[in-house]
Amino acid sequence: MNIVVCVKYVPDAQSERSFEPDNTTERESVDGLLSELDEYAVEEALAIAEAGDAEVTVLTMGPEAAAAAVKKSLQMGAHKGIHINDEAIAGSDAVATSRVLAAAIDKIGGVDLVLTGLGSTDGTMSVVPAMLAERLGLPQVTFASELSVDGGTVRIRRDGDVASETVEASLPAVVSVTDQINEPRYPSFKGIMAAKKKPVETWSLADLGVDAGEVGLGAAWTTVVSIEQRPPRSQGEIVTDEGQGGAALAEFLTSRKFA
């Protein structure tokens, strides 16, 4: 079985944010890493590979530094990597991202399972998996908190806010997984050494047959008109409980008409 895991290189959530004059995220000075939510997808792919026979390819698009996301996945145990790196993709929105990833999955060919995380830790739109399925014409089996692959069928549990659903589809399919599904492994020393010898290909948009005019900030169907830091919340009253803390809380809530 051929599994492709789509991963994203994201700025560290703990770091300070700033923005370029065109309202895109300033990424140069910020430390980045493999999106933690994608580690669950890599782990799930490895578990499937270990239980049967599968080749796991990690796929990322992003600037030079995004190679770190591929590297980490290879260290965890993925077999090979593909990095789409092209100046023209900077500033791509979800629509363009799905366009590029879909073209890459087509080029890889013979893919049985496309795995992704539930969303990126920076953009958090959670729409790319659905868009990929739309573009590839494959079944969309998303937000899996449990996943099983049996023969040619994939089955998941999807927990929504009003119901929990069991969803089933035939392979090939696009599957996104939540952080409930497994506990991602840390790369072992052996894994780190082995990763050095694993093949990584770098592709440009031309390699994918995608026109540069279809992607990037200029081609985005949405724009950021303005972006502003929310005024930091100012700290209100803090009381230390010396026997009357609960009463003080009750009084605050009553004064604000919550009780």
Added chain:
Amino acid sequence: MAEVLVLVDHVDGTVRKTTTEMLTAARRLGEPSAVFIGTGFDAARDTLARFGAVKAYRIESAEVTDHLVAPAAEALAQLVERTSPVAVLLPSSLDGKEIAGRLAIKTSSGVLTDAVDVQPTDGGVQVTKSVFAGDFEAVCASTHGSPVVTVKPNSIAAEEAPAELADEVVEVTVSDAARTARIVERSAKQQTGRPALSEAAIVVSGGRGTGGDFGPVETFADTLGAAVGASRAAVDAGWYPHSSQVGQTGVSVSPQLYVAAGISGAIQHRAGMQTSKTIVAVNKDPEAPIFEMVDFGVVGDLFQVLSQAADTISGS
């Protein structure tokens, strides 16, 4: 006036609060047309009309409801084609966002998710979103097609504006490709008798500090008529269901009042509650980061503090 399509969020015809909020937002842009997928329209009709829906398109085919997301996106795309709406509004739920994503590609339109406000601009639509764990607020616009917008629950105050509602049953064609992911089982979530987390005016959450005993959190929540939430640490420990997790990988809430008990205030937790109007924390560590953002905080043991607060409120 041009139409605005609103995908109705409902459970067997019981209209969820998000729908009334979306209809309110839709009225700022044009004439709201409700798109009702599934069964139970008769139960929904009055509420839709009361919040200003002028039309309702009813899609009842089981082909749509028995398959994940894709058929609903096809149905909406057919309505977009027919009505050329100013915008399509959907709830920011798992399904809502994914339908939006597919619809955007089908109709070559920009997609904006998690809007906390929606406003008209000349000929278009602008939305406000809260980004990067709620630290920033961005105003975004769609530059292509009929903007597809998902609206965050509890962000826009619903206002009634009774309208004459005309409904129409719409036959949609669902392609084979859209029927590939089958929903083979659906079990409704257990009812707790408490308000739904994303819609609640008050949320009381417990974290690792509860040590696994959510009793005081629940009692305090019930005194206030609140929903109960949990941090990921509490969920991972198996103390509370994942559907109650507040934060980046759980539910994002924006109630009038949020109470965090025994929760430290990690960035991933803040991402799901930072836009709450009033924030209160109870934590025994005076250095806990959650205190940086509270309107009122008690440094103390949550078991003592919550019980005393609940008793004081019930007694008064």
